[in-house]
Amino acid sequence: MNEESLREKEGSKTPVSFIEQFIIDDLKEGKNNRRIHTRFPPEPNGYLHIGHAKAICLDFGMAQKYGGKCNLRFDDTNPVKEEVEYIDSIKEDIHWLGFDWEELEFYASDYFGKLFDFAVDLIRRGLAYVDDQPAEVISAQKGTPSQPGVESPFRTRSITENLDLFERMNKGEFDEGSRVLRARIDMTSPNMHMRDPIIYRIIKAAHHRTGEAWKVYPMYDFAHGQSDYFEGVTHSLCTLEFEVHRPLYDWLIDQLKKDDYRPRQIEFNRLNLSYTMMSKRRLLELVQEGKVSGWDDPRMPTLCGLRRRGYTPESIRRFIDLIGYTKFEAINDVSLLEHAVREDLNLRAPRVFGVLNPLKAIITNYPEGKVENVTIINNPEDESMGKREVPFSREVYIEQEDFMENPPHKFFRLAPGMEVRLKGAYIIKCTGVKKSENTNTIEEVYCTYDPDTRSGGHASEKKVKGTLHWVSAQHATDAEVRLYDRLFNHEDPAGQKEKDYREFLNPGSLKILKGCKLEPSLKSARPLDKFQFQRLGYFCVDYDSNEGSLVFNRTVPLRDTWARINK
RNA sequence: UGCUCCGUGGUGUAAUUGGCAACACGUCUGACUCUGGAUCAGAAAAGUUCAGGUUCGAGCCCUGACGGAGCAACCA
Numbered sequence: 001m002n003e004e005s006l007r008e009k010e011g012s013k014t015p016v017s018f019i020e021q022f023i024i025d026d027l028k029e030g031k032n033n034r035r036i037h038t039r040f041p042p043e044p045n046g047y048l049h050i051g052h053a054k055a056i057c058l059d060f061g062m063a064q065k066y067g068g069k070c071n072l073r074f075d076d077t078n079p080v081k082e083e084v085e086y087i088d089s090i091k092e093d094i095h096w097l098g099f100d101w102e103e104l105e106f107y108a109s110d111y112f113g114k115l116f117d118f119a120v121d122l123i124r125r126g127l128a129y130v131d132d133q134p135a136e137v138i139s140a141q142k143g144t145p146s147q148p149g150v151e152s153p154f155r156t157r158s159i160t161e162n163l164d165l166f167e168r169m170n171k172g173e174f175d176e177g178s179r180v181l182r183a184r185i186d187m188t189s190p191n192m193h194m195r196d197p198i199i200y201r202i203i204k205a206a207h208h209r210t211g212e213a214w215k216v217y218p219m220y221d222f223a224h225g226q227s228d229y230f231e232g233v234t235h236s237l238c239t240l241e242f243e244v245h246r247p248l249y250d251w252l253i254d255q256l257k258k259d260d261y262r263p264r265q266i267e268f269n270r271l272n273l274s275y276t277m278m279s280k281r282r283l284l285e286l287v288q289e290g291k292v293s294g295w296d297d298p299r300m301p302t303l304c305g306l307r308r309r310g311y312t313p314e315s316i317r318r319f320i321d322l323i324g325y326t327k328f329e330a331i332n333d334v335s336l337l338e339h340a341v342r343e344d345l346n347l348r349a350p351r352v353f354g355v356l357n358p359l360k361a362i363i364t365n366y367p368e369g370k371v372e373n374v375t376i377i378n379n380p381e382d383e384s385m386g387k388r389e390v391p392f393s394r395e396v397y398i399e400q401e402d403f404m405e406n407p408p409h410k411f412f413r414l415a416p417g418m419e420v421r422l423k424g425a426y427i428i429k430c431t432g433v434k435k436s437e438n439t440n441t442i443e444e445v446y447c448t449y450d451p452d453t454r455s456g457g458h459a460s461e462k463k464v465k466g467t468l469h470w471v472s473a474q475h476a477t478d479a480e481v482r483l484y485d486r487l488f489n490h491e492d493p494a495g496q497k498e499k500d501y502r503e504f505l506n507p508g509s510l511k512i513l514k515g516c517k518l519e520p521s522l523k524s525a526r527p528l529d530k531f532q533f534q535r536l537g538y539f540c541v542d543y544d545s546n547e548g549s550l551v552f553n554r555t556v557p558l559r560d561t562w563a564r565i566n567k
Numbered sequence: 568u569g570c571u572c573c574g575u576g577g578u579g580u581a582a583u584u585g586g587c588a589a590c591a592c593g594u595c596u597g598a599c600u601c602u603g604g605a606u607c608a609g610a611a612a613a614g615u616u617c618a619g620g621u622u623c624g625a626g627c628c629c630u631g632a633c634g635g636a637g638c639a640a641c642c643a
Contacts, residue, residue, distance in 0.1 A: 015581055015590095043643050078642065135641055144639050146569040180641055190570040192639055201641035220643045244571055244638050267572085274578090280643095322591065324580050326573090329636055333578055336592050346605065381605070412603065421601055455601065467601045535602045562603045 001027055001034055001067040017325040019266050023062055023235060032234045032261050036068030039233050040094070040101075041108075041224065043075045044086040044208075046280040047295040047302045048093040050316060050337075051271040057320045058237055058268070060099040071231055072101035076109045077223045079207035089295075093303040097313045108223045109209045111230055115218045116170070118226060118256060119181060119200060123162045127255065128199065129155055130165040131182050138180070141187070142195050148188040149195045155184060169202055172215040176202045181216070185251065193248045197221055225249040228263040229256055236263050239270040240329060268325040274334050275486040276301045277494045277501055291505060292487070298542075298553050299487040299509050309484065310530055310540025310555030315344040331492060338556045345530060345538045345555070350378045350385060353423075353469045353519040354533035354552075356481055358397035360473060361414075363428060365448045366394040371472075374455060376424045390519050392425045395473040397517045402468050403445055405433060410565075412466035414445065420466040423534065427453040427464055469534040476517035479550035482542065483511040516552075523547065530555070 006027055016024070027034055040059040042052065063070035072094065076082050094101070122128035131138060131154045143149035157165075169179055181200035189195055199222035202215055228236045236249075242265070249265050271278065278301060286292045286300075295302050298309035306316065319340040323332050353376075373389040398414065407415040414420050419429045428447040436443050453462050490496065490504035522531070529541045537557035545551040 015583085017580095041643090045643080075643065081642070138641080139639075142639055144569085147639090148569090149639090177641065192570085195639090198641055203641085217641095219641075224643085240572070241637055242643090246571090269573090322579075326580070328573055328580090330579060333592070336579070339592060342604090351602075351604095380600095380602085410603095423601055425601095427601095464601085466603080469602075532602085532604085535604070537604095558602075558604050560603070565603090 001036065005067065017268075018327070019058065019235075019237060019268055019325055020062065020065075022264075022266055023066060026234070026264070027066065035232075035234055036063060036066045037071070037232050037234045038063045038068065038237060039071040039073050039106075039228065039231065041073045041075045041227075042090050043078070043082065044090060045078075045081045045083070046086060046284055047089050047304055049278055049280070049283065049301045049303065050273065050306065051278045051301075052093075053097055053303060053316055054271045054320050054323075054325075055237070055239070056094060056097055056099055057317055058325060060101075062235070062237075068234075069104060070099075070101060071104040071106055071233065073106040073108065073227060073231070075220070075224065075227075076107055076207070076209065077218050077220060079203060079205045079217065082208060084208050089304065096303065096307060098317065106227070106231060107209060108218075108227050109207060111223070111227055112210060112214055112218070114230060115223060115226060116214075116216070119218075119222070120163065120166065122183065122199075122255060123166060123181075124159060125255075126159060126184065128162070128181055128183050129157050130162050130169070130179055131155075131198075132179050135177060138198070142192065143187075145192060151187050152182070152196065155196070166200070166216075169200070170214065170216045172204065174202060176204055178202065183222075183252075185248075191244060191247055193221070193245055194251070197248060221245060221248050222252065225252050225263065225265070226256060228265075229253060229261075232261070233263045236265045238265060238267055240267045240327065241270075243267045267327070269327060269329050271320075271323070272329070272331045272492070273301060273337065274331050274491045275488050275493070276334065277488065279494060282494060282501060291502070298482070299484050307528070308540075308543065309553055310345075310528075310538060311341055312344050312348075312530075315341040318344065334486065341538065341556055342559070345532065347381050348379075349530045349532040349538055351376070351380070351532045351534050352522060353390065353471050354479070354481075354522070354531075354536065354539070355397045355399055355469065355471050355476075355517045356513055356533075356536065357400040358471075358515070358517045359400045359403055359442065360395060360444045361398050361403075361428070361447055361470075362395050362444055363426075363447050363449045364431070368394055370394065371475075372425075374424045388521060390424065390521070391472045391475045392422075393472045393474055396422065396470040397473055397476060398422075398445075398468050398470050402466075403430075403442065405442065413468065414447075414466070419464045420468050421453070421455075421464050422470045423467045424455050425470070426450060426455075427462060469536075471517045471519050473517075475520045477520055477523050477550065478514075479516045479518050479522070479552055481513045481516045481539070481552045481554065483513065483554045485509045485511075518550065522550065525550065532558075 038059040060070045131152050141150050180198045182196045185194045187195050200216045203217050246265050296304035296308045319337045372392045374392050375387050376390050378385040402413040404415050416430050421427045426449040428449045432446040433442050434444040487509050488504045489506040493501040493504040525541045527541050527543045538555040539552040542551040542553050
């Protein structure tokens with residue numbers, strides 16, 4: 001980034017995060033040749049969720065804004081936890097979100113050779129040693145956060161012996177767990193991570209990329225910073241829990257670096273969303289235990305889940321923009337995410353008629369067999385989306401909730417003797433109901449219409465309190481509609497000391513409605529097509545859908561002040 | 568009990584580096600409306616965890632409390 005364009009960025013009034021400020025300062029000071037280079041480093045052990053989206057937007061976003069590059073690097077240092085299946089999904093999700101790493105696709109496993117050489121170098125300089133003690137002993141010697149550790153009896157082993165042992169560890173001569181390589185730093189450090197951290201362990205599982213080539217694998221701390229260094233990364237952005245790792249990150253870079261260049265680790269707050277849970281391990285449990293239908297269950301906070309639910313990448317990026325990056329571990333309200341989709345879909349989603357809980361209304365004075373096409377505006381927010389014709393006839397479906405025999409005060413819908421407009425068509429008046437003999441439930445309502453009130457017609461200015469959506473019964477197409485609510489009924493389901501998160505699963509998080517009636521134009525809708533069902537919410541065609549049997553997911557309901565009043 | 572980090576309306580973030588605490592979501596009014604949506608206009612809501620100190624002046628600097636989070640995988 002040159003000085004001129006940097007000054008330009010500075011001139012803009014929009015506040016920048018503390019991270020962006022660091023980047024600006026580093027650029028101004030001329031660090032690393034005025035270069036910015038970031039990386040997004042997922043471990044391929046699960047699907048990306050919206051928390052990763054926060055990191056992706058930062059990593060790719062900063063590089064983009066300041067004329068830099070962003071690498072996609074798979075942090076694949078633990079062959080027993082990682083699978084190729086995840087790599088493809090991760091790439092797909094990043095692209096879907098709207099970012100591109102171009103040719104910069106890397107793997108920590110690409111550096112196993114260099115990392116091994118660096119470890120050997122540390123041994124030669126007396127900065128690493130092979131420890132023969134079992135895990136429990138090493139762990140006990142580490143001390144506790146408030147008590148210093150004690151040194152391993154193997155700490156003073158000769159360089160020659162260490163070199164020999166480390167080579168043989170990698171040849172597979174020793175069992176898993178029998179020996180590790182440790183950095184020799186300081187067993188009394190107040191920082192636990194500096195107490196001779198383990199940097200290599202023996203794992204005899206096949207790696208998805210390097211196969212059987214290695215028997216020893218580097219730990220996260222020994223791979224991450226060095227990978228940054230090898231790739232020329234300048235700003236290594238990660239979440240707050242790695243803050244205490246930074247001294248080790250810097251220590252290792254100090255041993256590795258040969259000139260002025262050095263990557264800098266900066267930590268920000270991870271995303272916590274109310275009523276949801278972000279831990280990959282627990283999300284995997286939900287999938288494995290069948291609590292959800294899969295990683296892409298529309299109730300999951302995964303990117304594939306949100307996509308299936310009907311969220312747009314724009315809305316997710318917008319949400320992340322709204323919450324910002326700080327060092328305060330906050331719980332962000334899901335309603336802000338919902339606001340972001342509504343804001344986006346309001347501008348883009350065509351409005352259609354869909355009746356979720358149908359009730360047949362018969363317009364007794366409308367000629368039998370007659371069909372009129374009424375013209376409906378596709379999106380009042382965007383004239384360019386045009387208009388369409390919707391068939392109207394003597395029998396229509398309306399929403400059960402839109403009719404009450406004995407309505408309360410301020411009920412602006414249909415009730416005996418009351419008038420409402422059927423949107424885009426006529427004003428109707430309820431004249432009676434038909435109830436079932438035994439259960440007393442309402443089966444049909446009878447109405448009359450006023451032929452002068454057709455929308456756009458000469459007497460169409462007549463005002464009524466309510467406007468209902470409707471679908472012509474003989475033209476309707478049936479559909480299944482899946483309604484979603486929050487997966488958990490606790491604000492912080494995973495953060496409760498005494499209780500397992502499973503106890504907070506919301507039993508009503510999925511409601512399946514069958515026999516919903518949709519306007520005929522929806523027959524040709526394809527998976528992921530998004531609509532606003534007028535007066536109800538935003539809906540998206542599910543993958544399970546096909547021309548013969550439509551399936552819709554409710555992304556989010558519309559704001560509903562009437563429902564709020566009646567709570 | 569050690570170390571590291573963090574405390575600003577209900578929630579999440581700002582405050583151009585010490586100068587009238589601002590924005591968004593949410594909430595509540597009112598207008599408009601053939602979506603109880605959207606849009607528009609407005610309101611309530613924090614004196615910045617607390618106590619000292621420096622200063623003409625502190626959310627910002629200093630000291631000390633209090634509160635929260637993280638750190639003791641051969642996970643990342």
